[in-house]
Amino acid sequence: MTRFTVNGQPVHYKMDPETPLLWALRDASNLTGTKYGCGAGLCGACTVHVDGHAMRACQVPIGTIEGSFVTTIEALSRDRSHAVQQAWVAENVPQCGYCQSGMIMAVAAMLDGNPDPSDEEIDATITNICRCGTYPRIRNAIRHATR
Ligand code: FES
16 A cells, blocks of 8 residues: 555555656546646656656656655645646646646746746646647747736
């Protein structure tokens, strides 16, 4: 059994410790805001926070985060009050929207550690992929969130 905290609630997953966090969140906790894109750590659709750091949940076996604190888009989006989500709405970022919860989680973690990133720092940190090509609006929303 693997125990940690998800969005402030203790969880006990009776799953193989090698199970990727992505599937524990989606299948056992019904937190489907965390998306499956590539399953290989490349696209970032599955980005969540583990102990405050952005991590790609498809690459995190649940057995490796015993005792950790996990935050998903569902917690970040409560009451639509998070500055990054408000910026996303204000700048009308999403097109299809599939990648956007991972994008928002990656940006929120970046801004927690660096509230005024340069363009170069944004490019180096936010490596999530958006097939719709919303990157200019993402950049605008990051600037909006830092105002
Ligand atoms: Fe995890 Fe693509 S689904 S990085």
